[in-house]
Amino acid sequence: MKIERTRKLVLGAMIVAFFGVLSLFNTYTAGMIDVLLCFVLVIPMAWYSYHYKLRDSLTVGFAATCLILIVGVPYFIISSLSSILVGIFIGEALKRELGKMSILCGVFLIYLLNNIVLFEVLSGLVGIDLVTDMRDMYEGIIRIAPELAQAFTVEMMLSLIPLMLILVSVLEMYISVMFCQILLTRLGVVFPGQFHLAAMHISQKYGMMLTGVLIVTYILKSFVQLDFIVFEYVSVIVLFVFALQGLSLAMFYSIMKQKRSFIFIACLLFIIPGTQVVFIILGILDIFSALRQKILYNRDTNE
Numbered sequence: 001m002k003i004e005r006t007r008k009l010v011l012g013a014m015i016v017a018f019f020g021v022l023s024l025f026n027t028y029t030a031g032m033i034d035v036l037l038c039f040v041l042v043i044p045m046a047w048y049s050y051h052y053k054l055r056d057s058l059t060v061g062f063a064a065t066c067l068i069l070i071v072g073v074p075y076f077i078i079s080s081l082s083s084i085l086v087g088i089f090i091g092e093a094l095k096r097e098l099g100k101m102s103i104l105c106g107v108f109l110i111y112l113l114n115n116i117v118l119f120e121v122l123s124g125l126v127g128i129d130l131v132t133d134m135r136d137m138y139e140g141i142i143r144i145a146p147e148l149a150q151a152f153t154v155e156m157m158l159s160l161i162p163l164m165l166i167l168v169s170v171l172e173m174y175i176s177v178m179f180c181q182i183l184l185t186r187l188g189v190v191f192p193g194q195f196h197l198a199a200m201h202i203s204q205k206y207g208m209m210l211t212g213v214l215i216v217t218y219i220l221k222s223f224v225q226l227d228f229i230v231f232e233y234v235s236v237i238v239l240f241v242f243a244l245q246g247l248s249l250a251m252f253y254s255i256m257k258q259k260r261s262f263i264f265i266a267c268l269l270f271i272i273p274g275t276q277v278v279f280i281i282l283g284i285l286d287i288f289s290a291l292r293q294k295i296l297y298n299r300d301t302n303e
Contacts, residue, residue: 046086049089075128
């Protein structure tokens with residue numbers, strides 16, 4: 001018992017010291033890799049939270065936060081706090097054997113709250129002005145394609161800020177969970193299934209719900225003439241989910257066919273404007289058909 005308590009204290013002190021070293025390193029490098037360092041911070045915190053009680057994890061997290069407050073810069077302080085919370089949440093969720101969706105939703109909400117605080121509430125403190133940056137981006141787009149100025153105004157560009165925060169939070173969520181699964185499984189931590197994008201598969205039940213939401217928003221916009229920006233956000237998010245499902249199917253097919261280079265090609269195509277329509281169609285087919293089962297059956301038959 002005494003040995004275990006000593007081990008817990010030593011490991012906690014090591015994690016706090018590790019956070020302090022990374023904070024100093026980030027300060028000396030002028031924050032060039034602060035985003036990457038914040039993802040790294042999640043891993044030791046998640047491991048510690050998985051093995052020890054919540055009270056112990058919160059104590060280590062509080063000590064690490066105090067140390068980062070002393071040696072860190074404002075942006076890194078706020079981002080590292082969210083990394084600590086994400087690490088504690090992931091560790092506790094795995095320890096309590098929560099499902100994949102619960103873990104993803106919890107991590108997403110933490111990152112979304114962090115981005116709202118970082119880019120909206122404390123933007124002046126960290127030296128980030130999203131409105132000015134979006135205006136500059138808009139002017140750059142218009143210089144390249146002046147014909148877009150009539151159909152796409154600067155107000156429309158600024159209205160995309162909440163949607164951008166949501167999509168950034170989704171990306172951060174996926175990277176953090178994937179980093180944790182890749183490294184922590186090698187340390188004996190058990191995860192509730194694969195979080196690889198190729199393993200993502202929305203059930204027909206949730207697919208019907210998303211489709212229903214898309215149809216309702218379309219009716220409200222086109223026929224009832226309710227032109228609220230929130231409807232645009234909902235439509236983009238649903239279509240983005242369908243497109244991700246299509247990308248997941250492409251990755252799954254590449255892995256089953258043992259053609260890993262296709263994964264890179266699929267990711268490259270995914271970010272090219274206009275190709276998302278193909279991924280949306282693939283995603284809908286994947287949800288409402290048995291394409292994956294057919295791919296698996298053909299692979300087993302060929303073997």
